[in-house]
Amino acid sequence: MKKVAYFHPALRVLHWLMAAAILSMLFIGVAMVSTVSSLHALLVSIHKPLGVMILLLVIVRLWLRFTTATPSLPDSIPVWQRLIAHLSHWVLYVMMLAQPLIGWAMLSAAGNSVTLGNGIVLPPIVPVDNDWYAILRPLHTWVAFALFATILLHLAAALLHAFILRDGVFNSMTGIRNTRLTLGTSRDRQASHRRYRA
Amino acid sequence: MNIKAHINRQTFVRLALVGIIPLILFVLFLWAGGWLTPERLTSDKLVNVLQQSGGLHEGYRRNHAKGMCVLGKFISNGNASTLSRASVFSKGESAVTGRFAIAGGNPGAPDYTVPVRSMALAFQQANGEQWRTGMNAMPFFPVSSVESFYELQTATLPDAATGKPNPEKLAAFVTKHPEIKPFFAWAKQYIPSASWASDRYNSLNAFRLIDKAGKEHLVRWSMVPHASFVPISDADKQNKDFLQQDLKRRLEQGSLEWDLVFTLAQEGDKGNDATKAWPADRKTVNAGTLVLNKTLPQQQGPCNDINFDPLILPDGMAASDDPILNARSSAYAKSYNLRTHEQAQHAGEKL
Secondary structure, X not given: OOOOOOOOHHHHHHHHHHHHHHHHHHHHHHHHHHEOOOHHHHHHHHXXXXXXXXXXXXXXXXXXXXXXXXOOOXXXXXXXXXXXXXXXXXXXXXXXXXXXXHHHHHHHHOOOOEEOOOOOEXXXXXXXXXXXXXHHXXXXXXXXXXXXXXXHHHXXXXXXXXXXXXXXXXXXXXXXXXXXXXXXXXXXXXXXXXXXXX | OOHHHHHHHHHHHHHHHHHHHHHHHHHHHHHHOOOOOOOOOEHHXXXXXXXXXXXXXXXXXXXXXXXXEEEEEEEEOOHXXXXXXXXXXXXXXXXXXXXXXXXXXXXXXXXXXXXXXXXEEEEEOOXXXXXXXXXXXXOOOXXXXXXXXXXXXXXXXXXOOOOOEOHHHHHHXXXXXXXXXXXXXXXXXXXXXXXXXXXXXXXXXXXXXXXXOOOEEEEEEEEEEOOOOOXXXXXXXXXXXXXXXXXXXXXXXXXXXXXXXXXXXXXXXXOOOOOOOOOXXXXXXXXXXXXXXXXXXXXXXXXXXXXXXXXXOOOOEEEOOOXXXXXXXXXXXXXXXXXXXXXXXXXXXXX
Protein backbone atom coordinates (compact mmCIF):
# COMPACT_ATOMS: atom_id res chain seq x y z
CA MET A 1 0.00 0.00 0.00
CA LYS A 2 1.26 3.47 -0.77
CA LYS A 3 2.68 5.61 2.03
CA VAL A 4 0.46 8.45 3.16
CA ALA A 5 0.78 11.10 5.85
CA TYR A 6 -2.95 11.53 6.44
CA PHE A 7 -6.04 9.40 6.71
CA HIS A 8 -8.38 9.44 3.71
CA PRO A 9 -10.45 12.68 3.77
CA ALA A 10 -13.69 10.70 4.09
CA LEU A 11 -12.29 8.85 7.10
CA ARG A 12 -11.25 12.13 8.69
CA VAL A 13 -14.72 13.59 8.22
CA LEU A 14 -16.29 10.42 9.61
CA HIS A 15 -13.90 10.39 12.56
CA TRP A 16 -14.81 13.90 13.72
CA LEU A 17 -18.50 13.50 12.95
CA MET A 18 -18.62 10.27 14.92
CA ALA A 19 -16.55 11.75 17.74
CA ALA A 20 -19.24 14.40 18.19
CA ALA A 21 -22.08 11.90 17.76
CA ILE A 22 -20.67 9.31 20.16
CA LEU A 23 -19.77 11.81 22.87
CA SER A 24 -23.28 13.32 22.60
CA MET A 25 -24.73 9.83 22.76
CA LEU A 26 -22.82 8.94 25.93
CA PHE A 27 -23.90 12.15 27.66
CA ILE A 28 -27.50 11.72 26.49
CA GLY A 29 -27.47 8.12 27.70
CA VAL A 30 -26.40 8.78 31.28
CA ALA A 31 -28.61 11.86 31.51
CA MET A 32 -31.79 10.24 30.18
CA VAL A 33 -31.70 7.26 32.53
CA SER A 34 -31.19 9.38 35.63
CA THR A 35 -33.37 12.41 35.00
CA VAL A 36 -37.06 12.51 35.87
CA SER A 37 -37.47 15.93 34.25
CA SER A 38 -39.11 16.68 30.93
CA LEU A 39 -35.74 16.17 29.28
CA HIS A 40 -36.19 12.42 29.67
CA ALA A 41 -38.55 11.84 26.74
CA LEU A 42 -36.66 14.27 24.50
CA LEU A 43 -33.33 12.57 25.19
CA VAL A 44 -34.80 9.09 24.60
CA SER A 45 -36.23 10.26 21.28
CA ILE A 46 -32.77 11.48 20.21
CA HIS A 47 -30.91 8.46 21.59
CA LYS A 48 -32.56 5.87 19.36
CA PRO A 49 -32.17 7.46 15.88
CA LEU A 50 -28.71 8.79 16.77
CA GLY A 51 -27.67 5.27 17.77
CA VAL A 52 -28.87 3.92 14.43
CA MET A 53 -26.96 6.70 12.65
CA ILE A 54 -23.76 5.78 14.50
CA LEU A 55 -24.25 2.12 13.56
CA LEU A 56 -24.55 3.02 9.88
CA LEU A 57 -21.56 5.37 10.03
CA VAL A 58 -19.30 2.86 11.75
CA ILE A 59 -20.05 0.29 9.04
CA VAL A 60 -19.08 2.79 6.32
CA ARG A 61 -16.03 3.79 8.36
CA LEU A 62 -14.78 0.24 8.82
CA TRP A 63 -15.19 -0.39 5.10
CA LEU A 64 -13.13 2.76 4.34
CA ARG A 65 -10.57 1.83 6.98
CA PHE A 66 -9.98 -1.54 5.32
CA THR A 67 -9.91 -0.23 1.77
CA THR A 68 -7.87 2.99 2.03
CA ALA A 69 -4.20 3.56 2.82
CA THR A 70 -3.56 4.56 6.43
CA PRO A 71 -0.54 6.55 7.65
CA SER A 72 1.99 4.57 9.66
CA LEU A 73 3.11 5.78 13.06
CA PRO A 74 6.46 7.66 13.11
CA ASP A 75 9.59 5.64 13.92
CA SER A 76 10.08 7.65 17.10
CA ILE A 77 7.27 5.72 18.76
CA PRO A 78 8.41 2.64 20.72
CA VAL A 79 7.01 -0.78 19.88
CA TRP A 80 4.90 -1.13 23.05
CA GLN A 81 3.21 2.19 22.37
CA ARG A 82 2.45 1.11 18.83
CA LEU A 83 0.85 -2.04 20.14
CA ILE A 84 -1.31 -0.09 22.59
CA ALA A 85 -2.23 2.41 19.89
CA HIS A 86 -3.36 -0.29 17.45
CA LEU A 87 -5.12 -2.31 20.14
CA SER A 88 -7.00 0.73 21.44
CA HIS A 89 -8.16 1.62 17.93
CA TRP A 90 -9.59 -1.82 17.34
CA VAL A 91 -11.17 -1.85 20.80
CA LEU A 92 -12.83 1.46 19.89
CA TYR A 93 -14.10 0.08 16.56
CA VAL A 94 -15.48 -3.04 18.24
CA MET A 95 -17.30 -1.02 20.90
CA MET A 96 -18.63 1.51 18.38
CA LEU A 97 -20.10 -1.37 16.39
CA ALA A 98 -21.30 -3.42 19.36
CA GLN A 99 -22.93 -0.68 21.42
CA PRO A 100 -25.75 0.25 19.01
CA LEU A 101 -26.38 -3.44 18.35
CA ILE A 102 -26.59 -4.15 22.10
CA GLY A 103 -29.05 -1.26 22.46
CA TRP A 104 -31.18 -2.59 19.60
CA ALA A 105 -31.07 -6.16 20.94
CA MET A 106 -31.87 -4.98 24.45
CA LEU A 107 -35.01 -3.16 23.29
CA SER A 108 -35.98 -6.21 21.22
CA ALA A 109 -35.63 -8.46 24.28
CA ALA A 110 -37.87 -6.07 26.21
CA GLY A 111 -40.53 -6.37 23.49
CA ASN A 112 -39.97 -2.72 22.77
CA SER A 113 -39.21 -1.61 19.25
CA VAL A 114 -36.61 0.84 18.03
CA THR A 115 -38.77 3.69 16.78
CA LEU A 116 -37.13 6.34 14.65
CA GLY A 117 -40.10 8.71 14.48
CA ASN A 118 -42.78 9.08 11.80
CA GLY A 119 -43.84 5.49 12.35
CA ILE A 120 -40.51 4.05 11.19
CA VAL A 121 -39.84 0.93 13.24
CA LEU A 122 -36.83 -1.39 13.14
CA PRO A 123 -37.56 -5.12 13.37
CA PRO A 124 -36.49 -6.99 16.54
CA ILE A 125 -33.09 -8.76 16.36
CA VAL A 126 -33.54 -11.05 19.38
CA PRO A 127 -36.73 -12.67 20.72
CA VAL A 128 -38.64 -11.11 23.64
CA ASP A 129 -36.85 -12.69 26.58
CA ASN A 130 -36.35 -11.57 30.14
CA ASP A 131 -33.03 -13.38 30.59
CA TRP A 132 -31.61 -11.74 27.47
CA TYR A 133 -32.76 -8.34 28.66
CA ALA A 134 -31.25 -8.94 32.10
CA ILE A 135 -27.86 -9.48 30.42
CA LEU A 136 -28.07 -6.91 27.63
CA ARG A 137 -29.33 -3.96 29.68
CA PRO A 138 -26.40 -3.90 32.17
CA LEU A 139 -24.04 -4.70 29.28
CA HIS A 140 -25.22 -1.56 27.46
CA THR A 141 -24.21 0.48 30.53
CA TRP A 142 -20.84 -1.22 30.98
CA VAL A 143 -19.88 -0.92 27.32
CA ALA A 144 -20.85 2.77 27.51
CA PHE A 145 -18.51 3.30 30.46
CA ALA A 146 -15.71 1.33 28.81
CA LEU A 147 -16.19 3.24 25.56
CA PHE A 148 -16.10 6.59 27.37
CA ALA A 149 -12.95 5.60 29.30
CA THR A 150 -11.23 4.47 26.09
CA ILE A 151 -12.25 7.67 24.31
CA LEU A 152 -10.75 9.77 27.12
CA LEU A 153 -7.45 7.84 26.89
CA HIS A 154 -7.53 8.14 23.10
CA LEU A 155 -8.14 11.88 23.45
CA ALA A 156 -5.31 12.31 25.99
CA ALA A 157 -2.91 10.42 23.72
CA ALA A 158 -4.02 12.47 20.70
CA LEU A 159 -3.49 15.72 22.62
CA LEU A 160 -0.05 14.53 23.72
CA HIS A 161 0.84 14.07 20.07
CA ALA A 162 -0.69 17.43 19.17
CA PHE A 163 0.77 19.58 21.92
CA ILE A 164 3.97 17.90 23.08
CA LEU A 165 5.35 15.35 20.61
CA ARG A 166 4.13 17.17 17.50
CA ASP A 167 5.17 14.21 15.38
CA GLY A 168 2.39 14.35 12.78
CA VAL A 169 0.19 11.71 14.42
CA PHE A 170 -2.50 14.23 15.40
CA ASN A 171 -2.26 15.92 11.98
CA SER A 172 -2.85 12.60 10.25
CA MET A 173 -6.45 12.85 11.47
CA THR A 174 -6.93 16.61 11.14
CA GLY A 175 -5.32 16.85 7.72
CA ILE A 176 -3.48 20.00 8.77
CA ARG A 177 0.06 20.18 7.37
CA ASN A 178 2.63 19.72 10.07
CA THR A 179 4.95 22.68 9.40
CA ARG A 180 7.46 21.49 11.95
CA LEU A 181 7.92 18.18 10.26
CA THR A 182 8.07 19.50 6.73
CA LEU A 183 10.42 22.34 7.57
CA GLY A 184 12.71 20.11 9.60
CA THR A 185 12.71 20.05 13.36
CA SER A 186 16.00 21.72 14.22
CA ARG A 187 15.73 24.51 11.70
CA ASP A 188 12.19 25.22 12.83
CA ARG A 189 13.25 25.41 16.46
CA GLN A 190 16.10 27.76 15.59
CA ALA A 191 13.69 29.91 13.68
CA SER A 192 11.35 30.14 16.60
CA HIS A 193 14.25 30.92 18.93
CA ARG A 194 15.18 33.78 16.69
CA ARG A 195 11.63 35.03 16.83
CA TYR A 196 11.65 34.98 20.62
CA ARG A 197 14.89 36.93 20.73
CA ALA A 198 13.57 39.57 18.43
CA MET B 1 13.05 37.18 28.95
CA ASN B 2 14.79 33.85 29.54
CA ILE B 3 13.99 31.70 26.54
CA LYS B 4 14.49 28.36 28.27
CA ALA B 5 12.13 29.27 31.09
CA HIS B 6 9.61 30.49 28.55
CA ILE B 7 9.71 27.26 26.58
CA ASN B 8 9.50 25.18 29.73
CA ARG B 9 6.47 27.13 30.85
CA GLN B 10 4.88 26.69 27.45
CA THR B 11 5.53 22.95 27.57
CA PHE B 12 4.06 22.78 31.04
CA VAL B 13 0.86 24.55 29.93
CA ARG B 14 0.58 22.22 26.95
CA LEU B 15 1.14 19.16 29.11
CA ALA B 16 -1.48 20.39 31.53
CA LEU B 17 -3.96 20.77 28.65
CA VAL B 18 -3.37 17.14 27.68
CA GLY B 19 -4.74 16.16 31.08
CA ILE B 20 -7.26 18.92 31.67
CA ILE B 21 -9.31 18.53 28.47
CA PRO B 22 -10.17 14.85 29.09
CA LEU B 23 -10.71 15.66 32.77
CA ILE B 24 -13.27 18.34 31.92
CA LEU B 25 -15.15 15.85 29.76
CA PHE B 26 -15.06 13.32 32.59
CA VAL B 27 -16.50 15.81 35.09
CA LEU B 28 -19.22 16.87 32.63
CA PHE B 29 -20.11 13.20 32.17
CA LEU B 30 -20.46 12.73 35.93
CA TRP B 31 -22.63 15.83 36.07
CA ALA B 32 -24.86 14.67 33.20
CA GLY B 33 -25.42 11.35 34.97
CA GLY B 34 -26.44 13.15 38.16
CA TRP B 35 -23.49 11.81 40.18
CA LEU B 36 -22.31 15.30 41.19
CA THR B 37 -25.71 16.55 42.30
CA PRO B 38 -27.00 14.20 44.99
CA GLU B 39 -29.78 16.67 45.86
CA ARG B 40 -31.27 16.33 42.35
CA LEU B 41 -34.30 14.07 42.11
CA THR B 42 -33.48 11.01 40.00
CA SER B 43 -35.22 7.81 38.97
CA ASP B 44 -33.00 5.99 41.50
CA LYS B 45 -34.36 8.11 44.33
CA LEU B 46 -37.97 7.61 43.25
CA VAL B 47 -37.55 3.85 43.07
CA ASN B 48 -35.72 3.80 46.40
CA VAL B 49 -38.46 5.62 48.25
CA LEU B 50 -41.10 3.27 46.81
CA GLN B 51 -38.93 0.35 47.84
CA GLN B 52 -38.67 1.68 51.38
CA SER B 53 -42.41 2.09 51.72
CA GLY B 54 -43.40 -1.27 50.22
CA GLY B 55 -40.36 -3.23 51.34
CA LEU B 56 -37.89 -4.84 48.94
CA HIS B 57 -39.48 -7.74 47.07
CA GLU B 58 -36.95 -9.00 44.56
CA GLY B 59 -38.23 -9.73 41.08
CA TYR B 60 -41.40 -7.67 41.58
CA ARG B 61 -42.41 -4.24 40.32
CA ARG B 62 -41.46 -1.46 42.73
CA ASN B 63 -45.02 -0.17 42.65
CA HIS B 64 -48.30 -1.92 41.81
CA ALA B 65 -46.40 -5.09 42.71
CA LYS B 66 -49.43 -7.33 43.25
CA GLY B 67 -51.41 -8.17 40.16
CA MET B 68 -52.28 -10.65 37.44
CA CYS B 69 -52.03 -10.90 33.67
CA VAL B 70 -54.91 -10.74 31.22
CA LEU B 71 -55.18 -11.34 27.48
CA GLY B 72 -57.67 -10.02 25.00
CA LYS B 73 -58.21 -7.64 22.15
CA PHE B 74 -59.26 -4.12 21.37
CA ILE B 75 -62.00 -3.76 18.76
CA SER B 76 -61.70 -0.27 17.33
CA ASN B 77 -64.84 1.26 15.82
CA GLY B 78 -62.79 3.80 13.87
CA ASN B 79 -64.25 6.85 15.65
CA ALA B 80 -60.89 7.97 17.04
CA SER B 81 -59.14 7.71 13.67
CA THR B 82 -60.12 11.34 13.01
CA LEU B 83 -58.12 12.31 16.13
CA SER B 84 -55.10 10.04 15.75
CA ARG B 85 -53.37 8.47 12.76
CA ALA B 86 -52.20 5.51 14.92
CA SER B 87 -53.41 2.32 13.25
CA VAL B 88 -54.75 0.98 16.55
CA PHE B 89 -57.65 3.45 16.10
CA SER B 90 -58.52 2.49 12.53
CA LYS B 91 -61.53 0.20 12.31
CA GLY B 92 -60.31 -3.28 13.24
CA GLU B 93 -58.80 -5.37 15.99
CA SER B 94 -55.52 -5.27 17.92
CA ALA B 95 -54.15 -7.91 20.30
CA VAL B 96 -53.85 -6.73 23.90
CA THR B 97 -51.72 -8.01 26.77
CA GLY B 98 -52.70 -6.47 30.08
CA ARG B 99 -52.38 -6.51 33.80
CA PHE B 100 -54.64 -5.71 36.73
CA ALA B 101 -52.93 -4.64 39.95
CA ILE B 102 -53.24 -2.87 43.25
CA ALA B 103 -50.99 0.04 44.19
CA GLY B 104 -48.03 -0.32 46.52
CA GLY B 105 -44.77 -2.22 46.45
CA ASN B 106 -45.88 -5.25 48.47
CA PRO B 107 -46.88 -8.24 46.29
CA GLY B 108 -48.45 -9.91 49.34
CA ALA B 109 -50.66 -7.00 50.41
CA PRO B 110 -54.31 -7.90 51.11
CA ASP B 111 -56.49 -6.59 48.27
CA TYR B 112 -58.94 -4.81 50.60
CA THR B 113 -56.21 -2.67 52.23
CA VAL B 114 -55.30 -0.85 49.02
CA PRO B 115 -57.73 1.75 47.70
CA VAL B 116 -55.97 2.37 44.38
CA ARG B 117 -56.31 -0.23 41.63
CA SER B 118 -54.84 -0.21 38.17
CA MET B 119 -55.21 -1.59 34.68
CA ALA B 120 -52.19 -1.64 32.37
CA LEU B 121 -52.43 -2.49 28.68
CA ALA B 122 -50.09 -3.08 25.75
CA PHE B 123 -51.81 -2.76 22.36
CA GLN B 124 -49.90 -4.41 19.52
CA GLN B 125 -49.99 -2.67 16.12
CA ALA B 126 -49.30 -4.52 12.89
CA ASN B 127 -46.29 -2.30 12.06
CA GLY B 128 -44.47 -3.41 15.23
CA GLU B 129 -45.25 -0.32 17.28
CA GLN B 130 -47.06 -0.62 20.59
CA TRP B 131 -49.27 1.56 22.67
CA ARG B 132 -48.66 0.96 26.36
CA THR B 133 -50.72 2.58 29.04
CA GLY B 134 -51.08 2.30 32.80
CA MET B 135 -54.37 3.60 34.21
CA ASN B 136 -55.65 3.98 37.74
CA ALA B 137 -59.15 3.58 39.15
CA MET B 138 -59.27 7.07 40.60
CA PRO B 139 -60.55 10.33 39.11
CA PHE B 140 -57.34 12.37 39.39
CA PHE B 141 -53.78 12.09 40.63
CA PRO B 142 -52.91 13.20 44.20
CA VAL B 143 -50.08 15.51 43.15
CA SER B 144 -49.12 17.48 40.07
CA SER B 145 -45.32 17.32 40.09
CA VAL B 146 -42.62 14.70 40.49
CA GLU B 147 -41.04 16.57 43.39
CA SER B 148 -44.29 16.58 45.34
CA PHE B 149 -44.85 12.89 44.54
CA TYR B 150 -41.43 12.16 46.02
CA GLU B 151 -42.19 14.35 49.05
CA LEU B 152 -45.52 12.57 49.56
CA GLN B 153 -43.85 9.15 49.41
CA THR B 154 -41.21 10.32 51.88
CA ALA B 155 -43.81 11.87 54.21
CA THR B 156 -45.86 8.66 54.31
CA LEU B 157 -42.92 6.31 54.94
CA PRO B 158 -43.42 4.11 58.02
CA ASP B 159 -41.82 5.69 61.10
CA ALA B 160 -38.94 3.64 62.50
CA ALA B 161 -40.40 3.73 66.04
CA THR B 162 -44.09 3.05 65.39
CA GLY B 163 -43.97 1.18 62.08
CA LYS B 164 -46.70 3.53 60.85
CA PRO B 165 -46.54 6.79 58.90
CA ASN B 166 -46.05 9.84 61.07
CA PRO B 167 -49.30 11.90 60.89
CA GLU B 168 -47.40 15.12 61.62
CA LYS B 169 -45.27 14.67 58.52
CA LEU B 170 -48.33 14.10 56.39
CA ALA B 171 -50.04 17.15 57.89
CA ALA B 172 -47.00 19.24 57.05
CA PHE B 173 -47.13 17.92 53.49
CA VAL B 174 -50.81 18.84 53.12
CA THR B 175 -50.12 22.38 54.38
CA LYS B 176 -47.39 22.75 51.80
CA HIS B 177 -49.36 21.04 49.00
CA PRO B 178 -53.06 21.86 49.41
CA GLU B 179 -53.66 20.51 45.87
CA ILE B 180 -53.79 17.03 47.45
CA LYS B 181 -56.95 17.87 49.48
CA PRO B 182 -59.43 16.84 46.74
CA PHE B 183 -57.67 13.46 46.58
CA PHE B 184 -58.10 12.86 50.31
CA ALA B 185 -61.74 14.00 50.06
CA TRP B 186 -62.25 11.47 47.25
CA ALA B 187 -60.50 8.69 49.19
CA LYS B 188 -62.66 9.38 52.26
CA GLN B 189 -65.98 8.83 50.47
CA TYR B 190 -64.63 6.07 48.17
CA ILE B 191 -66.32 2.70 48.45
CA PRO B 192 -64.23 -0.01 46.77
CA SER B 193 -65.99 -2.26 44.31
CA ALA B 194 -66.07 -6.04 44.58
CA SER B 195 -64.20 -6.46 41.31
CA TRP B 196 -61.50 -5.16 39.02
CA ALA B 197 -64.08 -5.79 36.28
CA SER B 198 -66.44 -3.03 37.38
CA ASP B 199 -63.85 -0.31 37.91
CA ARG B 200 -63.31 2.63 35.62
CA TYR B 201 -59.64 3.21 34.85
CA ASN B 202 -58.35 6.66 33.92
CA SER B 203 -55.18 7.76 32.17
CA LEU B 204 -54.99 10.68 34.64
CA ASN B 205 -52.16 12.26 32.67
CA ALA B 206 -52.97 14.09 29.46
CA PHE B 207 -51.62 13.07 26.05
CA ARG B 208 -51.71 14.43 22.52
CA LEU B 209 -53.38 12.60 19.69
CA ILE B 210 -52.01 13.57 16.28
CA ASP B 211 -54.23 13.18 13.24
CA LYS B 212 -53.33 12.55 9.59
CA ALA B 213 -53.02 16.28 8.91
CA GLY B 214 -50.60 16.65 11.82
CA LYS B 215 -53.15 18.48 13.99
CA GLU B 216 -52.83 17.81 17.71
CA HIS B 217 -55.65 17.08 20.13
CA LEU B 218 -55.09 17.22 23.88
CA VAL B 219 -56.90 14.26 25.48
CA ARG B 220 -57.24 12.02 28.48
CA TRP B 221 -58.80 8.59 28.28
CA SER B 222 -60.76 6.15 30.37
CA MET B 223 -61.67 2.49 30.24
CA VAL B 224 -65.36 2.52 31.15
CA PRO B 225 -66.62 -0.88 32.40
CA HIS B 226 -69.63 -2.70 31.00
CA ALA B 227 -69.94 -4.65 34.27
CA SER B 228 -72.07 -2.89 36.87
CA PHE B 229 -70.78 -1.70 40.21
CA VAL B 230 -71.15 -3.96 43.25
CA PRO B 231 -69.61 -2.69 46.50
CA ILE B 232 -67.04 -4.73 48.36
CA SER B 233 -68.67 -7.35 50.62
CA ASP B 234 -67.82 -8.30 54.19
CA ALA B 235 -66.52 -11.65 52.91
CA ASP B 236 -64.19 -9.78 50.50
CA LYS B 237 -62.76 -7.87 53.46
CA GLN B 238 -61.65 -11.18 54.97
CA ASN B 239 -60.10 -12.50 51.77
CA LYS B 240 -56.73 -11.03 50.87
CA ASP B 241 -56.91 -12.26 47.26
CA PHE B 242 -60.58 -11.57 46.50
CA LEU B 243 -59.81 -9.44 43.43
CA GLN B 244 -57.77 -12.15 41.76
CA GLN B 245 -60.29 -14.89 42.59
CA ASP B 246 -63.18 -12.74 41.36
CA LEU B 247 -61.45 -11.95 38.06
CA LYS B 248 -60.64 -15.61 37.44
CA ARG B 249 -64.23 -16.65 38.18
CA ARG B 250 -65.71 -13.99 35.93
CA LEU B 251 -63.41 -14.79 33.01
CA GLU B 252 -64.22 -18.50 33.28
CA GLN B 253 -67.84 -17.54 32.65
CA GLY B 254 -67.19 -15.19 29.76
CA SER B 255 -65.27 -12.19 28.54
CA LEU B 256 -65.20 -8.78 30.21
CA GLU B 257 -65.57 -5.50 28.36
CA TRP B 258 -64.72 -1.84 28.68
CA ASP B 259 -65.25 1.12 26.35
CA LEU B 260 -62.21 3.20 25.51
CA VAL B 261 -63.44 6.78 25.87
CA PHE B 262 -61.33 9.81 24.97
CA THR B 263 -62.10 13.13 26.67
CA LEU B 264 -61.10 16.13 24.55
CA ALA B 265 -59.67 19.20 26.24
CA GLN B 266 -61.22 22.57 25.54
CA GLU B 267 -59.41 25.85 25.21
CA GLY B 268 -57.96 26.60 28.65
CA ASP B 269 -57.90 23.01 29.96
CA LYS B 270 -54.45 22.28 31.24
CA GLY B 271 -52.53 19.18 30.24
CA ASN B 272 -49.86 19.56 32.90
CA ASP B 273 -51.92 19.23 36.07
CA ALA B 274 -53.11 15.70 36.81
CA THR B 275 -54.66 16.77 40.13
CA LYS B 276 -57.55 18.39 38.26
CA ALA B 277 -60.12 16.40 36.30
CA TRP B 278 -61.46 18.33 33.32
CA PRO B 279 -65.10 19.47 33.61
CA ALA B 280 -67.67 16.74 32.95
CA ASP B 281 -69.20 18.51 29.93
CA ARG B 282 -66.14 18.00 27.74
CA LYS B 283 -66.66 16.25 24.42
CA THR B 284 -65.93 12.52 24.50
CA VAL B 285 -65.24 10.01 21.74
CA ASN B 286 -65.90 6.31 22.19
CA ALA B 287 -63.05 4.65 20.29
CA GLY B 288 -64.05 1.03 20.66
CA THR B 289 -64.28 -1.92 23.02
CA LEU B 290 -61.65 -3.69 25.07
CA VAL B 291 -62.49 -7.37 25.36
CA LEU B 292 -60.57 -9.42 27.92
CA ASN B 293 -61.06 -13.16 27.92
CA LYS B 294 -58.21 -14.86 29.71
CA THR B 295 -56.31 -14.44 32.94
CA LEU B 296 -52.93 -15.85 33.98
CA PRO B 297 -50.81 -15.50 37.12
CA GLN B 298 -48.28 -12.71 36.76
CA GLN B 299 -45.18 -14.74 37.69
CA GLN B 300 -43.99 -16.22 34.38
CA GLY B 301 -47.13 -14.68 32.84
CA PRO B 302 -47.08 -12.76 29.54
CA CYS B 303 -47.53 -9.36 31.24
CA ASN B 304 -44.75 -9.78 33.75
CA ASP B 305 -41.88 -8.83 31.49
CA ILE B 306 -43.70 -5.82 30.07
CA ASN B 307 -42.72 -2.39 31.28
CA PHE B 308 -45.98 -0.42 30.99
CA ASP B 309 -44.06 2.78 30.25
CA PRO B 310 -46.65 5.46 29.43
CA LEU B 311 -44.30 6.98 26.86
CA ILE B 312 -44.20 3.89 24.65
CA LEU B 313 -46.61 5.32 22.12
CA PRO B 314 -47.18 4.67 18.42
CA ASP B 315 -46.85 7.37 15.81
CA GLY B 316 -50.06 9.39 16.14
CA MET B 317 -49.85 9.61 19.93
CA ALA B 318 -47.48 11.72 22.02
CA ALA B 319 -46.92 12.92 25.55
CA SER B 320 -48.41 16.17 26.82
CA ASP B 321 -46.46 18.64 28.92
CA ASP B 322 -47.51 16.75 32.07
CA PRO B 323 -44.24 16.44 34.07
CA ILE B 324 -45.43 13.22 35.75
CA LEU B 325 -45.16 11.32 32.45
CA ASN B 326 -41.40 11.73 32.14
CA ALA B 327 -40.91 10.70 35.74
CA ARG B 328 -43.11 7.62 35.30
CA SER B 329 -41.18 6.62 32.18
CA SER B 330 -37.80 7.06 33.83
CA ALA B 331 -38.73 5.36 37.12
CA TYR B 332 -40.57 2.46 35.43
CA ALA B 333 -37.43 1.75 33.41
CA LYS B 334 -35.36 1.67 36.58
CA SER B 335 -37.82 -0.65 38.30
CA TYR B 336 -37.92 -2.86 35.18
CA ASN B 337 -34.12 -3.08 35.00
CA LEU B 338 -33.90 -4.05 38.66
CA ARG B 339 -36.62 -6.67 38.65
CA THR B 340 -35.66 -8.34 35.37
CA HIS B 341 -32.10 -8.61 36.67
CA GLU B 342 -33.31 -10.13 39.95
CA GLN B 343 -35.61 -12.56 38.12
CA ALA B 344 -32.77 -13.72 35.87
CA GLN B 345 -30.55 -14.22 38.90
CA HIS B 346 -33.23 -16.24 40.70
CA ALA B 347 -33.86 -18.32 37.58
CA GLY B 348 -30.11 -18.95 37.39
CA GLU B 349 -30.01 -20.13 40.99
CA LYS B 350 -32.73 -22.70 40.31
CA LEU B 351 -30.78 -24.33 37.49
